[in-house]
Amino acid sequence: AQSVTQLGSHVSVSEGALVLLRCNYSSSVPPYLFWYVQYPNQGLQLLLKYTTGATLVKGINGFEAEFKKSETSFHLTKPSAHMSDAAEYFCAVNGGSQGNLIFGKGTKLSVKP
Amino acid sequence: KAGVTQTPRYLIKTRGQQVTLSCSPISGHRSVSWYQQTPGQGLQFLFEYFSETQRNKGNFPGRFSGRQFSNSRSEMNVSTLELGDSALYLCASSLDGTIDGYTFGSGTRLTVV
Numbered sequence: 098a099q100s101v102t103q104l105g106s107h108v109s110v111s112e113g114a115l116v117l118l119r120c121n122y123s124s125s126v127p128p129y130l131f132w133y134v135q136y137p138n139q140g141l142q143l144l145l146k147y148t149t150g151a152t153l154v155k156g157i158n159g160f161e162a163e164f165k166k167s168e169t170s171f172h173l174t175k176p177s178a179h180m181s182d183a184a185e186y187f188c189a190v191n192g193g194s195q196g197n198l199i200f201g202k203g204t205k206l207s208v209k210p
Numbered sequence: 211k212a213g214v215t216q217t218p219r220y221l222i223k224t225r226g227q228q229v230t231l232s233c234s235p236i237s238g239h240r241s242v243s244w245y246q247q248t249p250g251q252g253l254q255f256l257f258e259y260f261s262e263t264q265r266n267k268g269n270f271p272g273r274f275s276g277r278q279f280s281n282s283r284s285e286m287n288v289s290t291l292e293l294g295d296s297a298l299y300l301c302a303s304s305l306d307g308t309i310d311g312y313t314f315g316s317g318t319r320l321t322v323v
Contacts, residue, residue: 140314196266200253
């Protein structure tokens with residue numbers, strides 16, 4: 098069965114510092130992996146995705162993630178945090194035969210001035 | 211182009227009542243999926259409709275149902291509301307039902323009192 102674990106329900110960084118949000122997955126099928134961002138009272142916006150091909154994926158707003166099969170990880174990074182990055186971030190994996198997404202519990206990112 | 215539109219944005223209902231939520235997908239998209247988001251359980255898949263047929267279903271009781279119309283608009287219905295049904299309900303549309311093509315709406319916030 099597919100599952101996603103996000104380490105750290107809350108991460109706090111200073112503006113300009115590195116952002117690192119951790120995601121580990123378990124999948125019995127070749128994984129499709131996603132990072133979504135959610136601002137308060139909003140839906141989910143796709144940041145980036147890995148389906149096949151290059152394991153380093155670049156997304157919107159300066160975010161990137163690297164698919165590491167040996168570590169079953171898909172961590173999200175951004176070199177320099179901005180105040181506008183404060184939001185909740187969700188990692189997700191394809192749900193196999195159900196054709197849906199399995200989400201992690203989310204990581205709330207705070208950015209201190 | 212217009213995004214995914216969910217109505218209403220906010221809803222307050224009383225225990226035991228029923229509720230209907232609406233989702234209008236992006237023009238040309240034939241698949242609509244529904245997710246429930248709660249603080250305790252996170253994001254969970256409800257069901258997916260494709261060309262008016264329910265194609266996949268999550269692990270929710272029969273009180274949760276849905277349908278899709280010929281114009282791809284979808285509704286979900288929850289009967290005999292319980293306090294635990296309070297949640298943000300998100301729908302996502304995609305052109306052909308593939309999860310890597312999801313676009314989410316802003317959600318309907320349902321509060322059951």
